Amino acid sequence: MSRRARRLGRGVALVGAGMSKFGAFADKTSRDLFVDAFNAMTKTVDKGVDTEDIEALYVGNYSSDLFEGQGHIAPIMADWVGLVPKPATRVEDACASSGVAIREGILAIASGLYDTVLVGGTEKMTNLPTEQVTDTLASASDAVYEGACGFTFPGLYAAMATAYMAKYGASVEHFMKVGIKNHNNGALNPKAQFNRSIKDLMNARIEKAKQKGEPVPYWRDELEFLKDPRANPVVAWPMRLFDCSPITDGAACILLVAEDLAGDFSDNPIYIIGTGQGSDHALNERKDLTSILASRTAAKQAYEMAGVKPEDIQIAEVHDCFTIAELMAIEDLGFFKPGEAFKATERGLTARDGAKPINTSGGLKSKGHPVGASGVGQVVEIWHQMRGEAGPRQVPGKDIRLALTHNVGATGGTCVVHIYQRR
Amino acid sequence: MSRRARRLGRGVALVGAGMSKFGAFADKTSRDLFVDAFNAMTKTVDKGVDTEDIEALYVGNYSSDLFEGQGHIAPIMADWVGLVPKPATRVEDACASSGVAIREGILAIASGLYDTVLVGGTEKMTNLPTEQVTDTLASASDAVYEGACGFTFPGLYAAMATAYMAKYGASVEHFMKVGIKNHNNGALNPKAQFNRSIKDLMNARIEKAKQKGEPVPYWRDELEFLKDPRANPVVAWPMRLFDCSPITDGAACILLVAEDLAGDFSDNPIYIIGTGQGSDHALNERKDLTSILASRTAAKQAYEMAGVKPEDIQIAEVHDCFTIAELMAIEDLGFFKPGEAFKATERGLTARDGAKPINTSGGLKSKGHPVGASGVGQVVEIWHQMRGEAGPRQVPGKDIRLALTHNVGATGGTCVVHIYQRR
Numbered sequence: 001m002s003r004r005a006r007r008l009g010r011g012v013a014l015v016g017a018g019m020s021k022f023g024a025f026a027d028k029t030s031r032d033l034f035v036d037a038f039n040a041m042t043k044t045v046d047k048g049v050d051t052e053d054i055e056a057l058y059v060g061n062y063s064s065d066l067f068e069g070q071g072h073i074a075p076i077m078a079d080w081v082g083l084v085p086k087p088a089t090r091v092e093d094a095c096a097s098s099g100v101a102i103r104e105g106i107l108a109i110a111s112g113l114y115d116t117v118l119v120g121g122t123e124k125m126t127n128l129p130t131e132q133v134t135d136t137l138a139s140a141s142d143a144v145y146e147g148a149c150g151f152t153f154p155g156l157y158a159a160m161a162t163a164y165m166a167k168y169g170a171s172v173e174h175f176m177k178v179g180i181k182n183h184n185n186g187a188l189n190p191k192a193q194f195n196r197s198i199k200d201l202m203n204a205r206i207e208k209a210k211q212k213g214e215p216v217p218y219w220r221d222e223l224e225f226l227k228d229p230r231a232n233p234v235v236a237w238p239m240r241l242f243d244c245s246p247i248t249d250g251a252a253c254i255l256l257v258a259e260d261l262a263g264d265f266s267d268n269p270i271y272i273i274g275t276g277q278g279s280d281h282a283l284n285e286r287k288d289l290t291s292i293l294a295s296r297t298a299a300k301q302a303y304e305m306a307g308v309k310p311e312d313i314q315i316a317e318v319h320d321c322f323t324i325a326e327l328m329a330i331e332d333l334g335f336f337k338p339g340e341a342f343k344a345t346e347r348g349l350t351a352r353d354g355a356k357p358i359n360t361s362g363g364l365k366s367k368g369h370p371v372g373a374s375g376v377g378q379v380v381e382i383w384h385q386m387r388g389e390a391g392p393r394q395v396p397g398k399d400i401r402l403a404l405t406h407n408v409g410a411t412g413g414t415c416v417v418h419i420y421q422r423r
Numbered sequence: 424m425s426r427r428a429r430r431l432g433r434g435v436a437l438v439g440a441g442m443s444k445f446g447a448f449a450d451k452t453s454r455d456l457f458v459d460a461f462n463a464m465t466k467t468v469d470k471g472v473d474t475e476d477i478e479a480l481y482v483g484n485y486s487s488d489l490f491e492g493q494g495h496i497a498p499i500m501a502d503w504v505g506l507v508p509k510p511a512t513r514v515e516d517a518c519a520s521s522g523v524a525i526r527e528g529i530l531a532i533a534s535g536l537y538d539t540v541l542v543g544g545t546e547k548m549t550n551l552p553t554e555q556v557t558d559t560l561a562s563a564s565d566a567v568y569e570g571a572c573g574f575t576f577p578g579l580y581a582a583m584a585t586a587y588m589a590k591y592g593a594s595v596e597h598f599m600k601v602g603i604k605n606h607n608n609g610a611l612n613p614k615a616q617f618n619r620s621i622k623d624l625m626n627a628r629i630e631k632a633k634q635k636g637e638p639v640p641y642w643r644d645e646l647e648f649l650k651d652p653r654a655n656p657v658v659a660w661p662m663r664l665f666d667c668s669p670i671t672d673g674a675a676c677i678l679l680v681a682e683d684l685a686g687d688f689s690d691n692p693i694y695i696i697g698t699g700q701g702s703d704h705a706l707n708e709r710k711d712l713t714s715i716l717a718s719r720t721a722a723k724q725a726y727e728m729a730g731v732k733p734e735d736i737q738i739a740e741v742h743d744c745f746t747i748a749e750l751m752a753i754e755d756l757g758f759f760k761p762g763e764a765f766k767a768t769e770r771g772l773t774a775r776d777g778a779k780p781i782n783t784s785g786g787l788k789s790k791g792h793p794v795g796a797s798g799v800g801q802v803v804e805i806w807h808q809m810r811g812e813a814g815p816r817q818v819p820g821k822d823i824r825l826a827l828t829h830n831v832g833a834t835g836g837t838c839v840v841h842i843y844q845r846r
Contacts, residue, residue, distance in 0.1 A: 007535050008535055008536060009432035009433070009533070009534055029567065062494065063488045065486045065489050066488050066489065069562050069566050069570065070562055070565075071485065071517060071559075071562040071563040072515070072516060072562075072563040072564075072833050072836055072837070074515075074702070074836075074837065075516075075702040075703065075705075075836035075837055076705070076836070078702045079702070079704050079705065083702070084702050084703060084704055084716070085701040085702050085703055085716045085717055086701070086702060087526075087701060087702060088702040088837065089523050089526075089527070089700075090514070090515040090516060091513070091514060091515075092494070092497075092513040092514075092515055093495060093498075093512060093513060104527060104530075106534075107527075107530050107531045110432070110533075110534035110535060111529075111531075112430050112432040136494075139488060139493055139494040139495075140494040141495075142493075142499060143491065143492050143493040144452065147493075277512075278508040278509070278510060279498040279501045279502070279506070279508050279510060279511040280498065280507060281498075281507055282502065293508045294498075294508055409495055409498070410495050410498075413495055413498035413499070414495070414498055
């Protein structure tokens, strides 16, 4: 069977992107958060958008079934933003749910069926007790061969982290430096769940101890703070609390349109020139835990379609559900050679003012990780950075023309990569 | 904003279709059932298909999260049929999940990205106690405004049934006649969960009573049997046990390819010439309960794209999760005028040898309703009937050139319609 070149029938542009505040909101449901994100998105469409302009909805969501007892959320989200009776489809691929929803939106426009598609993601996680959230997330691993053995996600990623340490000689400090960098970025993001740097957090605790007349902690810098098990307990060694993304409520929305209509909506549209998606075996079946086949597959497809190379990408939002995940991601994406990501991070290359800024939003680690919304949430950051509208966290000294998002489901059973261009 | 004609960039053909046995299988998981369906499908591809020919997977599933504690099933299904590292995406729209997955497969091929796509559906429901299944399904209604008030699906459809009775003068006997017809069809379908007619079932019970020396029931025909509350108890009036589709384990798979490649796979392909999808408000928000906006919307789109009219369709599989649902469906699809479906059914027009055969497979009522698999399951029947391979249940005296499937999510929050042509 001859294999055709993977080309889309029509180009697709991004003309709006917005998100709710990420955090813990006891008084909001996933539909409330989705409406917040939709309203934030519409404000970013330069020439405005009416609901009657929007032809279909794709919504990513991991499991409102388990989190809220609400299945079949797509028509509910459509109803709450005024889209009934238009088609509304939920896409689920664990934490890559809304990244894959973006891909479905792109394919739907490329098919010729629609000109304008709303893509969103929403997840409401904090209403369950933490242990139950952990179990709910664990059902995204292989419940028969991993979940049944007691594995939860910190444990699964800890297995990857120890494999990475053993193979390349990375230390726990290298993981911690990913967290420090991402919190430094998140501190500048008002929508982030934790918009404080780890240094600020450390200093606040020192100050509090002084005020209360308690013994003043010995921490002189963030690494001493993060190595203190009272400040940063081990969750599943070598992953400590500050290596793990938080439990988050949040939603995000973007508006996709056919390339030739972009000017009708936006003065400064972003073109999506590459999309790739891959799958992988469950973690227990893999020969090597230090790299994710789905990521490499998705990246290769996206680069080929876009006709660009990893070195051409100026900024990226990658899936840092755990600090080890960011290191694996930036190697699988070809930004750094295998075993080099932790050294590059240490040298500051992935910092906001580095050669290859990664997760300027704060990443899932600091911005928060409402799992089914995170993929679209990444695009919101790319949108602001590429248009030069990221405020105090705008990447300095770069005219950003090419960017990338990388969204992983579970331990990498799914990965989806998109490449963005400003012309 | 000018609205383009809804046309696909490329045509799509169906070159294989197969399903697992539908029923209750204590020793099988949703992945086992999916493998059964995949293997059954590959046998129907005239010229054969290798997994290397297949470029992507879309899988419909309502909630293996709640039924099996397994989220993120798409890459697992991909792995179990040998498709890793290809893209694998789960689509969820309640009981329309796999119908919508078909649509995503069509759009993906039409986009130019893929030539060959596997679309499946799978659901494993019988491992939970019946009450818990009822609750799990109820989460597909609006959990805030309907589920929280105690509504479950028999109750929601009972509300539609009473509205229909009040508006048009239908009686409970008319609902029963839908069930009798569908069981007559299912009796001829070896893959059906209940492959017995209601008359056979009635006679078996009479025979059993005689053998045991118990009082012999008074039933002289199926209607007397169905009106006897001991044989057919009320679930939510006017919906009795035999008005409700069963709880089912099952899976189904189809293979879609770009139209120009159909001949590489099949001697007798089926072309999908129309697709439509719509959404609707939750039931509590609707002004009229006797018709579903999503169904009418989806049907209109599909007819327009196909360039055919309701009267051109020769057979259809429609979503009879409850007997009232079939009556509403065949009105919303334009086969019969509003308020005429129950009369048409009474006159035998929808029987296998009638003018407009509906649910020759047995429908969800008799074939079974593994919710996330039902949409693709419908296509399996269309495939066999259109190719003249339906055996003893082949529609008599018709050269079937045009057929339709109609798949509903929940109380109609989603509906998806496809139209099939044999050339």
